[in-house]
Amino acid sequence: MYGFDYHRPGSVADAASALGGADDGKYLAGGQTLLATMKQRLASPSDLVDLGGIADLKGITVSGGSVSIGATTTHAEVAASADVQGAIPALAAMAGDIGDRQVRNAGTIGGSLANNDPAADYPAAILALGATITTNKRQIAADDFIVGMFETALEEDEIITSVSFPAPTSAAYMKFKQPASRFALVGVFVAKTAGGVRVAVTGATSVAHRGPKLEAALNENFSASAVDGVQIPVDHMNVDIHAGAEYRANLVKVMAKRAVEACG
Amino acid sequence: MTETGIGAAVRRTEDQRFLTGNGNYTDDINVFGQTYAAFVRSPHAHAKINGINSTAAAAADGVVAILTGEELAADGVGPLICGWNIAGKNGVEAHNSPVHHALAMGKVNYVGDHVALVVAETQAQADSAAEMVEVDYEELPAVIGTGKALNHATTIHEEAPGNMCYDWEIGDASATDAAFANAAHTTTIEIVNNRVIPNAMEPRACLAQFNKGTGDWTLHVTSQNPHVHRLVMSAFNGVAPEHKLRVIAPDVGGGFGSKIFIYAEEVVCTWATRKVGRPIKWTAKRSESFLCDAHGRDHVSKAELALDADGKFLGLRVNTKANLGSYLSTFASAVPTYMYATLLAGTYTTPAIYCDVQGVFTNTAPVDAYRGAGRPEATYLLERVVETAAREMNIDPADLRRRNYIQPDAFPYQTPVVHQYDIGDYGASLDKACDMADVGGFAARRADSESRGKRRGLGYSSYIEACGIAPSAAVGALGGGVGLWESADIRFNATGSVTVMTGTHNHGQGHETAFAQVISEKLGVPIENIEIVEGDTDKGPFGMGTYGSRSIAVGGSAIVKAADKIVEKGKKIAAHCLEAAEDDIEFAGGNFTVAGTDKVMNIAEVAFTAYVPHNYPEGVEPGLHEQAFYDPLNFSFPAGVHICEVEIDPTTGETEIVNYTAVDDFGTIINPMIVEGQVHGGIGQGVGQAMLEGANYDENGQLVTGSYMDYTMPRADNLPNFNVGTTSTPSPLNPLGVKGAGEAGAIASPPAVINAITDACGGAMIDMPATQEKVWQACQAAE
DSSP: OOOOEEEOOSSHHHHHHHHHTSSSEEEESSOTTHHHHHHTTSOOOSEEEEGGGOGGGOOEEEETTEEEEETTOBHHHHHHOHHHHHHOHHHHHHHTTSSOHHHHHHOBHHHHHHHTOTTOSHHHHHHHHTOEEEESSOEEEHHHHEEETTEESOOTTOOEEEEEEEOOSEEEEEEEEOTTTOSEEEEEEEEEETTEEEEEEESSSSSOEEOHHHHHHHHHOOSHHHHHTOOOOOTTOOOBTTBOHHHHHHHHHHHHHHHHHHHO | OOTTSTTOOOOOTTHHHHHTTOOOBGGGOOOTTOEEEEEEEOSSSSEEEEEEEOHHHHTSTTEEEEEEHHHHHHTTOOOBOOOBOOOOGGGOOSOOOOOBOSSOSSEEOSTTOEEEEEEESSHHHHHHHHHHOEEEEEEOOOOOOTTTOTTOSSOSOTTSGGGEEEEEEEEOHHHHHHHHHTOSEEEEEEEEEOOBOOOOSSOOEEEEEEETTTTEEEEEEOOSOHHHHHHHHHHTSOSSOGGGEEEEOOBOOOOTTTTTSOOHHHHHHHHHHHHHTSOEEEEOOHHHHHHHSOBBOOEEEEEEEEEOTTOOEEEEEEEEEEEOOSSOOTTGGGTTTTTTGGGTTTTBOOOEEEEEEEEEOOSSOOBOOOTTTTHHHHHHHHHHHHHHHHHHHTOOHHHHHHHHBOOGGGOSEEOSSSOEEOOOOHHHHHHHHHHHTTGGGHHHHHHHHHHTTOEEEEEEEEEEOOBSOOOHHHHHHTTBSSOOOEEEEEEEOTTSOEEEEESSOOSSSOHHHHHHHHHHHHHOOOGGGEEEEOSBTTTSOOOOOSOTTOIIIIIHHHHHHHHHHHHHHHHHHHHHHTTSOGGGEEEETTEEEETTSSOEEEHHHHHHHHHSOSSOOTTOOSSOEEEEEEOOSSOBOOEEEEEEEEEEETTTTEEEEEEEEEEEEOBSOSOHHHHHHHHHHHHHHHHIIIIIOOOOBOTTSOBSOOSTTTSOOOOGGGOOOEEEEEEOOOOTTSTTOBOOOSSHHHHHHHHHHHHHHHHHTTTOOOOSSOOHHHHHHHHHHHO
């Protein structure tokens, strides 16, 4: 790890100005990707602006059929929240199966979304559940938030403050884990919502994405057998030592079926 | 059996300090004036070095010194060595042995190869300065792929034309050819034994110090064999005279073979500490462990088995290409030859065997002994070809093995490939394993799985291994450069407690407990009064270390020999004190008794008398302190049968081990709890190799699986509850009847797992690691 200046502001405004004053600063949330990258000397920010001291960014509230989660709420807190378990059990279960215990006690929803790892779980959750991301500047719909691999609609100094999830009729997330890292080799989030079925896929391609063909088939007939008829395109699938394109495409289908079955 | 003697499940005394964070590992040790080392490592698999410019790095904050191979050579430090010469086919007397500089001299041969040493006041300063050293590399094409190295367009070492280290053979080629000519059936397989990375929990580390006052060096190092480290570093590397170099291997967190070897880092740091006048600490980062610890396995083989119409094995013919990596590690040459092909008879009466092995160089990390070292490769190949033959001939795989077993009355049994097995009852292990695994109920369980859309398979592995390495004369005759005896030193203290020093090394095996049990049994001393001391060349007698499941068979035998001497001397003292003839003194349970009387003297009293010899036999030396060296008469041959049962989801290839049964014959067992733990760990490691682990280099020689993000270690949820049992035919060739148990699980389990998976997938060939993707593909093909 290289040296850096550390800031721990008490408000979102102070955080933004601390980053604005830095040469090449980064916001630090749970640090589960950033710190590991810095330890390997693959990242060398001049300043770290720690968001952990900002009380406004923490906490979970439920109102009007939607769950709002503060950006620095940890995965463990989401998983253990009776409110989340009650309103969107699939989201609580998903958070409870991220990484390992240490990761879940440090990693945050805001950090995960801002990083937008192509194999992370939360990007699939916001897409499938039609979440809204609130920042210090604006509100962003999930479909607009996810842009590309490690790329989001966030501006350089923009801070996620909370994420709001409308509760679906039912939802389920099925993750097939990469055996070594236990990130999603393929993860499929299926949600029955007031506006129809939404399906999101993570791990399979360069970025989490909706599955329009799966959605169309499931809007027609919400059953595992409906998934069988869908052709999953192999040409954009990730190919690495853990899985080739055909295997990943197959897993999209199998995980989608399992998720549909779990939705009941 | 006493509560703490042989056969008792005594809790491991060393675990108290390990589990409470009070272990004392090399990196825990810090000394005044200590500096920190970072190695500049090659980012290329194969390159010429046209120059090294360390001017800017030398001026960086905190830098104490930057040293290169030229300075190492100028000080007369010798290259790293390989201690086992392999003579080849056609009278070739020596293998090709390229010079292995501890720091590169004009060329690097694998990613991670050592280019320069940076010494600085802090670790961060050393790491930063190492990044600033400018190395002018001229890249060369990389030789990658075990099967592609021979006669590759690129030659790595001019001393090894065609990238060949040796072309070696064993067995009788013409007898084997004749067996095939008469065969009713021949089974042929092509098989890969995947390369694995050891991943000991504690990374390698060293702390080198030079005392200007005495001219002594002290090296703390993560070693399985500190005396061997000292011997090699003095005799061959010449960094310090043997009597001036103290090597201490304190608590060591696992080795699996990877800490046997004498690596560049400790040689360079021991040389450099005197040069810079400061102690130097080096601790591997995990990514350095991946790149630079000696890897294991990595064979590509073809095996042919000739059978008669009844399934009796007539002959076995094997060709193996063994990847030795970029240079020969300390014992690398012996692993794919004498540690491997001598086990190809397995537990069977195969009368004719021929195997030839080409050891090849590639631009990858050196490959050397890894838990089992050659025996897992032999067992995997043999048990895969046997299982395949059973399927091809439609013979029950257990029955085929039974038809070919060496029978209990056939021992000692001379195999066609060097070894003479001492004792065994393989059928007993097979019967017990089949019973414990409920093989009879398998068909019903398979039907149940199929009714749920799953596939189910059952696989056997009937293994044998050669442990207790080894009779020194035999080692010498086969090209080994060392003797493989062991030593023990038993020192009674005047108050009756005992300090036992031995040349083996405990890095997870439980020696502090098991050896104390042997002493407690033999000398009747309470176990809490016994201290086992290992790992310090200034304390214990010269010993050869721990590997090859040798500690109890060889080291334990040395302890018994020394204990016998203690009893012998104690009888003289007791006879004098009890006013009896020496021949009338009996010793049992810690008491010297005059036969047929109640006159008794406890060994603690005898010890006190020996140190306060006021009333003492004439001509007997004071003190109760005996030493013994034990050179084994033969290897020992643990054997057994493992049965694995898997259930597979054909839609994803997810493979669950639903039942795993291990029945092992380890002869006498000192501590059944420790042995069961060894079996569990070994199976875990073998399941890792079979299903999860695989070192993967890309065509440019970059290690793709260089972290835990991509290299899959087995975890608890990959493993079932193990169903463990034993049979016992005590070895007649050592005083305890022991055989060794440290490696059996890792040797036996890979073929059991793969035989089960392939059974579930309709007999398809699947190479290790049988990843979910490969299993899914096999299921697709089978449907």
